Amino acid sequence: MESNVMTEGRNRDGTVSEHWPVKSSTAWYVAGCLIVALAIGFFDRMIIALLIEPLTQSIQLNNQQSGLLLGAAFAVPYALAVFPIASWIDRGNRVFAVAMGIGLAGVATVLSGFISNFWELLLARSLLAVAEAALTPASMSLIGDLFAPNKRAFPTAIYGATPGITGALAFLLGGSILAMSASLVPDAQFEHWRVTFVAVGVPAVLLALVMFLTVKEPVRQHSAAQLDGQVGLFALLKFLGRHWLFFLCLYAGIALVTMCTLGLQSWLPTLLVRDHGRSVAEAGFLVGATALPASVLAILVWPKVLAVFAKRGWSNGSFIAFALAALVATAASVSSFSQQNISLVLSGFFVAQLNFASVSMLPLFIIQIFGPPDFRARLVALYVIAAILFGQALGPQLVVLFAPQAVAGSLSTGVVRMILLCGSTAFGVLVLGAWAARTMPLADKP
Numbered sequence: 180m181e182s183n184v185m186t187e188g189r190n191r192d193g194t195v196s197e198h199w200p201v202k203s204s205t206a207w208y209v210a211g212c213l214i215v216a217l218a219i220g221f222f223d224r225m226i227i228a229l230l231i232e233p234l235t236q237s238i239q240l241n242n243q244q245s246g247l248l249l250g251a252a253f254a255v256p257y258a259l260a261v262f263p264i265a266s267w268i269d270r271g272n273r274v275f276a277v278a279m280g281i282g283l284a285g286v287a288t289v290l291s292g293f294i295s296n297f298w299e300l301l302l303a304r305s306l307l308a309v310a311e312a313a314l315t316p317a318s319m320s321l322i323g324d325l326f327a328p329n330k331r332a333f334p335t336a337i338y339g340a341t342p343g344i345t346g347a348l349a350f351l352l353g354g355s356i357l358a359m360s361a362s363l364v365p366d367a368q369f370e371h372w373r374v375t376f377v378a379v380g381v382p383a384v385l386l387a388l389v390m391f392l393t394v395k396e397p398v399r400q401h402s403a404a405q406l407d408g409q410v411g412l413f414a415l416l417k418f419l420g421r422h423w424l425f426f427l428c429l430y431a432g433i434a435l436v437t438m439c440t441l442g443l444q445s446w447l448p449t450l451l452v453r454d455h456g457r458s459v460a461e462a463g464f465l466v467g468a469t470a471l472p473a474s475v476l477a478i479l480v481w482p483k484v485l486a487v488f489a490k491r492g493w494s495n496g497s498f499i500a501f502a503l504a505a506l507v508a509t510a511a512s513v514s515s516f517s518q519q520n521i522s523l524v525l526s527g528f529f530v531a532q533l534n535f536a537s538v539s540m541l542p543l544f545i546i547q548i549f550g551p552p553d554f555r556a557r558l559v560a561l562y563v564i565a566a567i568l569f570g571q572a573l574g575p576q577l578v579v580l581f582a583p584q585a586v587a588g589s590l591s592t593g594v595v596r597m598i599l600l601c602g603s604t605a606f607g608v609l610v611l612g613a614w615a616a617r618t619m620p621l622a623d624k625p
Contacts, residue, residue: 201397206325209274209397210334212390213318214341216281219383220311221345222352223288224253226379227304228445229463232452233372234300242579244297249445250575252301257308258568265316265560266412269553273317278390280317283310285383292376308567315563316556319543323555324397331547336482339540343474343532348467352379399552415554425549425619428498428612430565433542435605436505437570438577439598440535443512444470445575447528450590455521465525473529477536485544495616497548501541502609508534509602516595524591531598538566549619577601 227234231245240248268276287307294300322334419426444466451462481500488496508531515527542562550558574597582593 201325207334209325209394210322210338212386212394213277213314213321214334214338216277216383216386216390217314217318217338217341218345218348219386220281220284220314221342222348222379223284223307223383224311225345225444226288226375227291229448229459230372230375231449232459233370237370237372238294238296238300240297246576246579248297248300248304250441251572252304253308254567254570254572255308256305257312258564258572260309261312261316261560261563261567262557264313265556268313268317268320268556272396273321273556274390274394274396276313276317277321278387278394280310280313281383281390282387285380285385285387286310288380288383289377290380292373292380312563316559319546319559320552320556321397323547323552324399328547332482332485332544335543335547336478336540339543340474340478340536342539343477343536344471348471352467415557418551418554422615422619425612425615426561428608428615429542429545430561432501432505432605432609432612433538433562434565434569435601435608436501436508436535436538437566438574438601439505439508439512439531439605440538440574441570442574442578442597442601443528443531443535443594446578446590446594450594451521451524454591455524457521465521466528469525469529470532473532474536477533477540480533481537481540485541494548494619494621495613497541497545498609498613498616501537501545502606502613504534504537504541505602505605505609509598509606512598512602513595516591516598545616548621549616574601 228249231240231249234240234248235245264276284307287303287310290306291300291303294303318338319335322331322338326334447466448459448462451457451465452459457465481504484500485496488499493499511527511530511534515523515530518524518527543559546555546558546562577597577600578590578593580593581596582589
């Protein structure tokens with residue numbers, strides 16, 4: 180695809196051009212497509228958390244298999260695919276990568292509705308993971324080219340908050356689809372969870388067609404002055420080595436906070452079913468209705484927090500905010516999830532979701548602020564690896580590991596123990612990262 184979107188954005192000497200050549204309407208249309216692609220992809224990814232209970236009854240899953248499907252079955256293929264894909268994205272057609280990725284993700288989700296055993300569902304989840312691996316690295320690289328540095332915060336915040344909002348909608352809409360499927364297929368020849376998989380997979384294929392037809396690849400920025408013209412793997416490793424403590428704390432913090440976030444989100448619907456006697460549809464509605472306003476509020480809260488820190492001249496403000504979010508979310512989760520009162524559980528989840536949502540926003544701000552444009556997709560890929568490989572693969576499994584076997588309320592205990600360990604460790608790591616960020620050079624500084 181040839182570009183007609185922008186002809187320049189950053190001068191070849193690495194400085195930012197005085198006039199950003201992308202029309203606002205064009206930039207926001209492309210950003211809107213990227214945000215919708217992420218939303219649909221994350222919806223396809225998270226819907227299985229709502230369907231674990233009917234899947235368990237239908238294809239006889241045990242807790243270990245359920246934890247694998249919620250975690251490592253997606254996380255490991257995603258993590259293995261994302262960096263090679265991002266390396267191509269830093270040089271190739273990013274719009275093609277997003278469109279192809281979301282289209283294949285839709286196909287994988289539809290196929291999940293036709294599986295007959297654990298192994299077939301494992302294969303479908305793996306295909307979904309590889310397809311979605313292109314979305315965030317390509318999207319963050321594109322947003323960096325479409326918007327001037329002082330205009331990126333809001334689209335980045337919306338993009339970063341999309342997983343939290345979509346996760347909430349996955350439970351709300353997924354629960355509704357699951358409930359309506361009884362009337363759509365009254366004879367139960369096609370099980371209701373199968374209808375749900377097919378219904379949420381089709382929109383991804385349609386969006387892929389829209390992107391192929393209407394979105395063109397923009398011209399890239401460059402950072403030759405900063406990187407001496409080197410953009411290969413060796414130059415990236417040299418850059419990471421020069422700032423090793425900063426990036427070690429960043430990616431470790433991402434992994435730990437994501438363990439808390441996805442461990443909690445993955446098991447909360449099942450926890451409400453098993454420990455609080457709710458139906459699957461009720462559990463989906465309660466989780467979604469609690470998470471949705473918290474995730475929307477996060478879009479407003481975190482950019483304003485960063486703006487306050489920026490006015491104070493704190494270049495490490497994003498790291499400080501990230502550390503505070505981990506601390507508050509951990510305290511809210513530990514204090515509420517050990518309670519038997521469902522209102523207290525959901526109140527704690529609201530506070531936790533508001534703060535855990537920072538893991539999908541603040542690291543992207545940090546990479547936009549400190550990551551050179553020619554490395555941005557790969558730096559985002561490392562963020563995704565930390566979040567998915569460690570966060571999604573280990574988070575749901577740690578809940579099972581920490582949950583006492585054959586004990587009433589064991590899931591609640593597992594959630595509390597996992598968040599206490601990972602959340603408190605994340606706070607310490609991110610405080611150290613905030614210290615390292617004080618001397619980190621800014622990517623957009625001439």
